[in-house]
Amino acid sequence: MVRKPGALAEFLRARRALVRPEQVGLVPGAARQVPGLRREEVATLAGVSTDYYVHLEQGREKRPSTQILDALARVLQLDYDTHTYLRALAGPDRPVWRTDQDLGNTHRTHRALAGLLQQITAPAMLVTPWLEVTARNKPADALYDGLPLRDNLARMAFLDDAVTRFVEDPDQLAQCTVATLRAAAGPPPHTPQMIELIEELSLRSDRFRQLWARHDIHRKGSAVKHFHHPTAGRLTLHQHVMTLPDHPELQLWIYQAEPGSDSEHAL
Structure with a gap:
């Protein structure tokens, strides 16, 4: 089953834009031109290289480890449900919802x-x-x-x-x-x-x-x-x-x- 390209990347970009620097202990600074955190800031806080995180947001890396996902969830301040959703985005493809044709009763x-x-x-x-x-x-x-x-x-x-x-x-x-x-x-x-x-x-x-x-x-x-x-x-x-x-x-x-x-x- 084919996964929609970029679902994980789109999620990470959207959630990164919602986290303010001061929420993770950073000083915003006057020169900041992006909403939320910069990519390199997320990478540093999550303990991964900037190149690796950039690959995640570009959709070039689609299978990060559970440890990396948990670190990203912490940096992006995800609650339990959103953290679970992040794991599902990076996990194995799941089947589609059952339809009336699949369920005779x-x-x-x-x-x-x-x-x-x-x-x-x-x-x-x-x-x-x-x-x-x-x-x-x-x-x-x-x-x-x-x-x-x-x-x-x-x-x-x-x-x-x-x-x-x-x-x-x-x-x-x-x-x-x-x-x-x-x-x-x-x-x-x-x-x-x-x-x-x-x-x-x-x-x-x-x-x-x-x-x-x-x-x-x-x-x-x-x-x-x-x-x-x-x-x-x-x-x-x-x-x-x-x-x-x-x-x-x-x-x-x-x-x-x-x-x-x-x-x-x-x-």
């Missing part, structure tokens, strides 16, 4: 899971790695009422004007959405659906292009979300995201209010 399983959603009293949805909502129960349908692009949460975050009235911090939603897509996409190759979504958002949203170029990584888990619902008012909900072990193409998202809270009453 996918549709049957999806129908069963969609039926399960209706037994859950809290808002619940089935979501793909490219943030397509493939099924939702009635409480989730009511929660997202009034958002025309709610069938894909990435399109909703960047292309739906109504989202600025629905969430408390639209910019934080945008950052989290892009980082979630980056984590879900992983190293190339990508699914056709992921490619189509990224190309569409890159074409239609300047903000998406800016955030996508940062290579931030965020894996969905538990979080507290604040919504401004047109009928129910302000809601504070715990979001729980669970990947289904037998079906990594799907995640179960559930929103839970604190028992006895105003948000529980509003739901």
